[in-house]
């Protein structure tokens with residue numbers, strides 16, 4: 001049996017591509033989703049993976065769903081923290097809910113999902129954690145103080161946890177996508193998106209599968225010496 005992998009936000013967009021890719025690599029994948037039941041059922045039918053509802057902002061839900069996965073598939077060995085939301089607005093127009101929701105899902109979600117599984121990974125001497133950050137956590141983005149702060153936090157979390165687990169066979173890395181052809185990017189106003197696209201040296205949006213193969217690379221058994229790193233996948237839009 002392949003490794004047990006959990007992908008949050010794993011039924012749509014980049015997460016769907018990651019679920020598909022890890023399954024193709026032989027893993028037993030559980031894809032978690034926050035609210036879109038229709039997309040989730042489609043993912044389950046198309047990919048034949050375990051699909052469970054879980055709002056990563058809610059720590060009790062995370063603990064419960066991880067317990068369920070463990071009893072159905074076994075201990076979690078690979079965790080991909082992909083779930084993320086945007087609530088774009090300039091700070092002078094942002095409301096408390098826009099701030100809270102993004103921090104709670106995009107940043108607190110990492111704690112809520114990782115805290116319950118990290119002890120087991122350490123005890124067993126193996127784990128692969130891949131966190132989805134963003135170009136906008138690296139460079140900042142007009143209208144995204146909430147999202148840029150959360151995604152910069154994802155990178156800090158990644159580095160700190162990588163240090164704590166380096167001797168325990170657990171690697172912790174981040175992948176920082178640029179603008180990828182997903183629903184999230186489709187919500188950016190068309191005129192704004194055109195200026196963003198003009199800024200991408202490769203000359204197009206990225207594809208979810210191009211991010212998924214980076215996640216799979218970092219999640220592989222053979223990959224034990226990269227930890228604490230951030231792999232940027234942004235068509236050359238921002239070079240770090």
Ligand code: CAA
Nearest residue numbers: 086088089090134135141142143178179184185188189192
């Ligand atoms: N840089 C500088 N000035 C900018 C600007 C920018 N990037 N964008 C807008 N402005 C200017 C406008 O030209 C306008 O100037 P004037 O007042 O002189 O005309 C002014 O700022 C408008 O400011 P407002 O605060 O009134 O902005 P708004 O309410 O009209 O809209 C916004 C702001 C909602 C943030 C809108 O600009 C927007 O949606 N931007 C896209 C943000 C974005 O890229 N989000 C990424 C989502 S995808 C994602 O996050 C995935 C990932 O990881 C990459």
